Amino acid sequence: MAMICRDRLYSQVYYRKRRRQDTGGGGLVEKGEGILGIQSEGAKGEEDEESNLTLALMMKKLREKKKKTASETQPVSFEGLEHKDFIFDDQIGGQNGKREEIKVIDEEFQQNGDLGFATEELDDEIEEGFMKKRNGVVEEKKVIPDVSTMCHQCQRNDKGRVVRCRGCLKRGERKRYCVHCIKNWYPNTSEEAIAEACPFCLGNCNCKACLRLDVPRRCLKNREIGEDERLEHCKYLVHQLLPYLKRINDEQVREMVFEARRQGLVDFEELEIEKSNCRVGERMYCNNCKTSIFDFHRSCPGCQYDLCLMCCREIRDGELKGGGEETVVTMGQIAQRNGVRTRSVKPSSSNPKFDWKADKDGSIHCPPEHMEGCGKYPLELRCFFPGNEVMELVNKAKKINEGYKIMHASSETCSCINPVDDGKSRKTASRGDSEDNYLFCPRAESIQPEDFEHFQRHWMRGEPVIVSNALANGSGLSWEPLVMWRAFRQVNNTKHDKDVELQAIDCSKWSFTDVNMHKFFTGYSEGMFDAKHYPQILKLKDWPPSTEFDKRLPRHGTEFVCCLPFKEYTHPTSSILNLACHLPKAAVKPDMGPKTYIAYGIAQELGCRDSVTKLHCDMSDAVNILTHTAQVTLKPEQLAAIDELKREHREQDQKEIFQKYGKSGSEPQEEFDDACEGAALWDIFRVQDVPKLEQYIKKHYREFRHIHSKPLQQVVHPIHDQTIYLTVEHKMKLKVEYGIEPWTFVQKLGDAVFIPAGCPHQVRNLMSCIKVAMDFVSPETVGQCFRLTEEFRTLPPDHRASEDKLEVKKMIVHAVLDAVEVISGKKKRPKPRRKKGTARRKARVFDKTNCI
Structure with a gap:
C-alpha cells in the first residue's frame, strides 16, 4: 500500500546520495540531501531524530499491512500518528484497487539507477480536481488539504502551530513557518504578513539552507540607464577628470624632457x-614614499629599486620629503591599576640621513643599501603604457x-538653503552666514530622477548626503547578529561546529583582544560587563574581511x-561614475x-571607554548604511558602576592633564536619552576647515588620551594618526577659538550616510549597531584624493596611513x-550575464595596454 507522510511533503523534490541510517530498533530509513528550487529545505542541515523514527515506523507498518491485505482500504494508525497524516494511492486515483508507490525518476539519476520516493505538496485552496498522467492513463486526482506541520525555518514538526503561506501556491511549493520561529527570527513580521507572502517568497528567508544560497547580484528596484544617459555620464566623467589627466601628463612630459x-x-x-618588467596582476610602489606607480617611473637596472616621478622632482629641487621617526608608546595609570603590564617602546636605530642629490644633467643614482638600494647605477626611465598614450588620451x-556644458554648483539656488517642510533636508550645523547648514536628506523609496541631479549639486560642493530608509530597497533580509553568525558558520564550518575566535578592539585599552564569535554576538545584544560591573565596549572592524x-x-x-x-556612483562593479569600476579585470x-x-554602544558617555571611531580622513568616498541596532538595558548596579568610572576618569584628567597644563577640569558631556531613535552620532568637518582643525589639535593634543588611557605625548599628523576624538567640550572650544564646527x-536605522573624500569625520555609537560601508571614487572628489595622496607620502614609513592603496592616478x-571608447562607439554597452547552467563564451581579456 503506497502512502505519503505529510511531514515530508515538498513538491518537485528528489533525494540524492541516499544512505541508510540506523533508527534504533525501528529499522533502516533511507535519507539524503534534497533539492528544492536551487537548494532543498534542510539540505546539509540537521534531521530531526524524532521525525526519522516516525518515518521508519511508518514504512515498516506499511510493508506489514501490504502483505496481509491486498484490496481492503481500512484506516491505518500508528503510535503517535493519525490517519489524516497519510495519503493512500487509492485516494489519489489508484485503479482496480491496485496500490503502488509513486516515484519520481530524475534523468540524471535514472542513468545511475538511483531512485527516490516522490513528494507532493497539496493545498485546499487550489482547484478541486486536476489531471495526472500515470502509466499512459490520464486520471483524475482528488485534492487533500495540507496538514503538514513541518516548519521551513527549523525543519521540525513538533513546535506547535504553523502559519501557511498562500503566496507559495503559484509555484506549488507551499512553505510553513512555526510561530516559535516567527517570533525568534522574524520579530518585526506579523503572522498575517507571512501568510500573505512568507520570507521564502520575499527572498529574505534566513534559515540555514537559504543563507547558504549563492544568489546572483541583481536588484529589481534599480533604475535602468538608457544609452543617451550613459553617454552623458561618460562626457561628464571626461569633463571632470580632464584637469587631473593633464596634471599626470605634465609630470610625465617634465621627466621625458x-x-x-x-x-x-x-x-x-x-x-x-x-x-617595465612588472607582470600583470602585480602592484608597484615607490621604494622611498610608498606611493603607487602606474606608468612612468625610474628604476635601478641592478637592484630594481623604483622611484616615483614626484620623488624625482623633489630630489632635483633639493627637498625630498618623508622618512620620519617611529613613535614611542606608553600606558596610563588606569590601565596599570587594571592589571595591564606597562612597557616602553624605543624608536628603532636609523642610519644618518642620506643627502640624495641629482647630477648636473638631472640623472639620479640609486640610493645606498640602508635605503633598500645598491648605490651603484643611475636610475633609468621606465613605463607601463606604450609610447605617448597618456598624451594622446x-x-x-x-x-x-x-x-x-555642465551645471555648476553655484549656478542655481538649492532648496536646502531655505528648506521647506518636505522631509528632504536636515539641519546639522549653525554656522553664521553659511549656506550649508542643511544637508540633503531624501528618502530612498521616493528618490526621483531629479533627485540625482540634486545629489550631484551637493556632492560637487563636498557636502555629505543622508539617504533615509535605504533598507527599503532590499528584500528585508535580517541583519540580526545571530543570523549573520549562523550564515557565516554554515559557510565557514560546514563539517564542524567549532566556534571561531575573533580579534575585536577593546575600547577601554584601544588594543586587540581575542573573543569567541558567539560570545561577541551575544554581548552585542545583551551587553558584556566585567567583575566590577563596568561595561566592556568591543568593536569588530571589517568582519568578515571585505x-x-x-x-x-x-x-x-x-x-x-x-x-x-x-548606484550610478556606488555599485561595486557597474557604476559609470565610480572610477574604481574602470580598472582592467587583470x-x-x-x-x-x-x-x-x-x-x-551605550547612550551614557564613558570618556576614554566610549565606543567611537576616532577622527580620521578617508582617501576615497564612502557610503555607510546602519543595518541593525540593539538597545542594552542597564541594571542599577551597572549604572552605578558607570558613574564611578566617570568619576575616576575625571579625577585622572584633573591630575594628569588639567593641573599640569592649567586647564579647567569641568567637562560638559554629550548625553542622550535611552529612547533616542538614532544609534550613531556623526561629526563631519568641511574640507575648507581642515587647516584650522589641524591647528586646534596641535594646540590641545595633550588633552586627549589614546592607548591604555595614556595622554598623548606627540602627534605625527593631527588627523591621519587617528588618535583624537573631539568631545562636546572640544567642539565648543573649537568654534570659539577658530570659528569652525562640523x-x-x-x-x-536604515540611514545611508555619504561621506566625501577629504572630509575628516568621527563617530560615537549610542547603542549597539551594525554598519556596512562601501568605498567608491567619484570624479567630483578626485582633487581631494590627490591632496591626500600627497599628504600620505610625507608620513613616516611606519605610519599606518603612509601607503597609497587607492592608486587614483591609475x-x-x-x-x-x-x-572615450564609449563616446567614440568603440566600446559597446555590456551585455547582461548569462544564466547559470548555459554555455559560457570565452571571456575576452580587457587589456588596453600592458599596464597592471
Missing part, C-alpha cells in the same frame, strides 16, 4: 622608453570636452548592494568593501580611456 636632455636629444618625442579628451564578504555572506552581500542609493584592485563595523547628526587614466 630631463631624459631627452641627458641623452642629447632635441625633441623628447624621439625618446624610446623601455617598458589628453588630446582625445580635449576634443570631447569642447563645447560641453575581500571575502560575498563568499562568506553571499545573501547579505547582495542585500547590501540592493540597498545602496544612487589589475590588482584596491579594497573598496563592503566593510562591516559591528560595535557595542555637521553633527544622529544616524538612524583609476583616472583607465576611466578616461573607457569613457
